[in-house]
Amino acid sequence: MKRVVTSVLFFAGLVAVWQALAAAGLWSPVLLPPPGDVAHYLLKAVKDGSLLEASLVTLGRLLVGYLLGCLLGLPLGLACSRVQALSDTIGVLALGLQTLPSVCWVPLALLWYGQSETAMLFVVVMGTLWSVLIAVDNGAQSLPPIYVRAARTMGSHGLHTLIHVVLPASLPFIVSGMKQGWAFAWRSLMAAEIYVTILTGYGLGHLLHFGRELNDMTQVIGVMLIIVVIGLLADKLLFAPWERFLHRRWGTGR
């Protein structure tokens, strides 16, 4: 409870400082609108449904691309950690591609798939896949060999060992890899949406882009706030429970 109060006070303070700066009139209200105006935009956008629709479009793309990236990255990472030949090929490829900022995939996706949902999906998958793959691979490779040996003396072999020992033992690495993959996917999708206008659905990135075209700072800041809030919620709802579980089981963290 005390932590909640601390957080609320901090953010109330931030808004107060913002309000004070806007009221001081140092900058034109076009460039720095007061918090009330932004709240007004948000209220309006919630009422006319445009904000909810854009959020759903964006989250839909994100979720599908992210899940696809994880579904590919997890088994590939595990396979790379066990098979030297895969580690020397796919592993190296992943390492290289992972250093590529995911926004760099956008031009290629546009040329390949045009202004389509497929292009969006492609960018998100590329943002997710490589970092998940590498995290799982690293995690599984840095396991103490004693776990696998102990499992073998109890009659575990092959695929059973992979699924019931290597996979759960790498869980801390997998969760942090999936978290990183999520962050990359989120960033790459925003970049793609700002960059590419597609007709099958406007996401949050598009709202941001239109705000700039209309010179509407309240919309720009309002949408940015929503993007931040979604990022925070994803962290708290998707990953925090897993991390708490891991800390409790492994006895790590605070």
Place this chain on the structure above:
Amino acid sequence: MTLPSELENPVPAKLAVEHVSKSFQTKRGNLQALDDVSLTVGEGEFVCLVGPSGCGKSTLLNLVTGLDEPDKGGLSSDGLKITRTGRERGMMFQEHALFPWLDVLGNVLFGLKLKPHLTPAERLQVAKFYLELVGLKDFIHANIHELSGGMKQRVALARALAPNPRLLCMDEPFAALDAMTREHLYADLQDIWSRRRKTILFVTHNVREAVCLGDRVVLFSPNPGRIREEFRIDLPRPRDINSVELAGYATRITRALKSHTGTTPSAE
């Protein structure tokens, strides 16, 4: 409560190690960890392997469990050649090697889940039986990191016993524990061994521990790893590690060990 047939004691295994050699390639060249080692262990016998570190004791256990293969010679259990790991030969490691992603019960259930003929209820019953045997019935749902060193080794023992192996290898399982905890475990292990007849190969560098537990104590020396001498321990059980007769045996064996290796083993 009726015990499922799973809990019946199978006939303990007979082990034969014949002219086994094993070497490792290291940076400093070829290292002969075991050199022409032969050893037979009878049905239900408790044999302790003693020697300074580096004389190939762990290497031998790895060969017996099937985790590793010998360069020369062969190992067999009841006349069948040992080619790979199997749940009829269990292992307990010096580091507890418990799985941190599972709780106490999950760890003990691990090997049982590999037995397809058991129902979930039977597995649970068997797991609880062994946790009770090692005195940890009240810690079924504890996380591994919440246990003391002694409790972890008890869980490891329950986990190794649960698949009902006929031979159990124990690699310095109590070396990292304090003396008090160890004495409890000596008593409990003797009790468990008398109730669940198993053939046990027990590695230690502690001579008194070996005399307290073993029917037979086998001395190793390093560089290259060889068996030098064997002692039969004719003391009634259960044995008390602080008894005078036991100290007499320990003194003799320690002297022998010194003459073979020129080093002083731990004489705690």
